[in-house]
Amino acid sequence: MIKIADDEFKLLVEFMIKNYGINLSPKRNFVENRLEKIFKGKSFENFCEYYKCLILDKTGKCQEEIVNNLTINYTFFMRESDHFNYFKNTILPYLNESEKDKKDLRVWSAGCATGEEAYTLAMILYDYFENENNIWDTKILATDISTNVIEIGKKGVYEEENIKVLPQQWKIKYFNEIKGNIREIKDQIKKQVIFRVFNLMNSKYPFKKKFHVIFCKNVMIYFDLENRKKLVDKFYECTKQGGYLFIGHSESLNFKNGFKYVMPSVYRKE
Template sequence: MIGIKEREFREFADYIKTNYGIHFKDEKKTLIEGRLGQVLANLNLASLTEYMDYVAADQSGQAADLMLDKITTNHTFFMREPAHFEYFRETVLPYLIRAVRDRDLRIWSAACSSGEEPYTLAMILDEFFGPHKTGWDTKILATDISQGILAAAQAGVYSREKMEGLPESWKRRYFKEDRAGQYLLAEKIRKEVIFSRINLMDPVFPFRKKMHVIFCRNVMIYFDQETKDRLAERFYEITEPGGFLFIGHSEGLDREKTRYRYVMPAVYRKE
């Protein structure tokens, strides 16, 4: 394994924090060595500094995508933190049906990883509206920083292990199992999710209208407090009055700073 000098690691960590918000503490140096060592070896690069220069020089963006894939954790599964989905179905959707006069639901799954979260929301919406969906725009925006993971999400193919949290009725209704034991999501659900690359550290989010619901779960655990506070404020600014923010159960907003109102564990509302 290629060793990383302390100075190199700090430069790398600062670069990642500035551009992507991810905060690597000093004890993560060994983790970065493990995750990037083989990449450096494959490229015949002798140091992390050479690798950073290589990534910066690659105008295609593919090198940066590979780097992000290696250093980030894309662990997720269907129905993760199920209380959130129950609240979304039982409380949020009935409110939105009454409140959204133009029938344009704007739901954002930020840092969607391999797609389980937005597809779960799409299945809930399909079941909730049933035959009464005519006239409603229920498409979900799903974004991530990694082009590679977005491509996997768009494919809508999942292993049997990934399917364990789903109700059997959903497996039968929305998926088709192939001979290899892989499950392909139905096209009508895949078409309900729009995937796009967005870096949460971008200075401006490319939205013309505000969101009714934002899911940004298990992402801010990788940010320091200042970055969390700043991102929460940006979310607040693009949330419709009465709209909701869902974060991960291992996360929390500073209630002394945020303008969101606490609703229940990891759920907040703009009033």
């Protein structure tokens, strides 16, 4: 495994915080292990050469590679299932009534990783508006900074082991069996999810309309306090009045912000 000096590790940690909000200071072994993968087949003589390439590369390829290797994209279907139950049983009836004239729901899965959360939401929405899917716009925006996981999400292909927690009727209704234990999300659900590469640390968010619901779960655990505050402020600005923010069970908004606490890891803009 590649070993880097303390000052070199500090440079890389600061680069990731500044550009992506991710604090890797507690994960030195992980970083060095991933750097070995990045350096393989490259001609860098030392870390300084690589770092110079990282900060001067105008093609974006070097930064894309480090993001793909130094982000932790762990997720699974129905993760923290009580959130999805609350979304289905409480939020959707409210939105069904409050948006009945516009019939336009905007949901954002921020830090979507390989797409399981976004597809879970899409299946819930499709079930809920079963008889009105042709008149409601319920598309979901799914974003992540890793191009690798975005491409996996777009394909919507998962092993049987990954979908075992889903209801049997969903497996039949929303998945095609490709071969053996490989399943693919059906087009009727795929077309409901729009995957995009997006950096949550961008100074401005380009969204023209505000979201009714934002899921950003188990993302801020990698951010320092300053960047968590900045991110939550941005979420607040792009959430519609009465809209909801979901975060991970291991996270909390234990700092001053505009959202009102609803229940553990669920907040509302009132």
